[in-house]
Amino acid sequence: MISLVNVNKYYQNDEERLHVLKNINLAIAPGEMIAIMGPSGSGKSTLINLLGFIDKQFEGQYLFEGKVLLTSSDEILSKIRNQTVGFVFQNFSLIENNTVFENVELPLLYNGYKFHQTKEKVMAVLKKVGLSDKADKHLKQLSGGQQQRVAIARALINQPKFLIADEPTGALDSHTSEEIMKLFVDLNTQDQVTIILVTHNPDMVPYCSRLISIRDGEIIEDKALRP
Ligand code: ADP
Ligand code: ADP
DSSP states (O other), rough: OOEEEEEEEEEEETEEEEEEEEEEEEEEEOOOOEEOOOOTTSHHHHHHHHHHHOOOEEEEEEETEEEEEEOOOHHHHHHHHHHEEEEEETTTOTTTTSSSHHHHHHHHHHHHHHHGGGGHHHHHHHHHHOOOOGTTTTTTSOOHHHHHHHHHHHHHHHHOOOEEETTTTSOOOOHHHHHHHHHHHHHHHHHHOOEEEEOOOOOGGGSSEEEEEETTEEEEEEEEEOO
């Protein structure tokens, strides 16, 4: 599904040219659930921004479903992004003053759906994350774990080809973190959602099917964990 070929990424800081991704070769198949680990500053965010069509300033090739992305305009790129990737963040990035329903509905409205066309889709995805009874609650009435479920529902609403989760359990206690990882595993094994997640927590790794470790911009380890 995804293939990076000889990818290099540089940042220009004042005098200095930082080489932040070094000759990355990476193939990701549909149905994988990948953990990316590495120390702070090793290039994890840079890599997922690239994978998620946020960053197009790099050297080398990004093939998505066999096609080279001709990243001509930001407009085209953001359209591809909306149709292809769901994002989940450490701090949920939800709208605090809106209801659960409104938060999950928003990406549908962005993609051109009308208000009366959204209910079925929103309720289906809320069911999937175990929040059927919370649709009309305001976000503030929910626990951290429930808020992250809302964020996951929002990420899934446009039926993306894959999910990128940036430290999705970073703000959660260990029990809640495990619940969220089990939800990811369900989505991965039952619904065949491809998941790429960055984590600092080694306890989250065994839930994944593959571990990629990065250090100083290089992949230093890439191994299968579960079939
Ligand atoms: P990680 O997510 O693993 O913490 P990052 O991908 O954020 O690592 O950063 C990798 C390196 O690139 C770091 O040295 C960081 O300071 C640098 N970096 C990240 N973003 C930028 C940017 N926008 N401009 C300049 N340097 C950056
Ligand atoms: P993370 O928590 O994922 O490691 P960081 O704190 O490294 O993220 O970076 C947060 C944001 O700041 C990212 O968008 C990254 O690209 C940007 N950034 C990181 N380092 C630099 C830098 N040296 N100069 C400019 N932007 C940076």
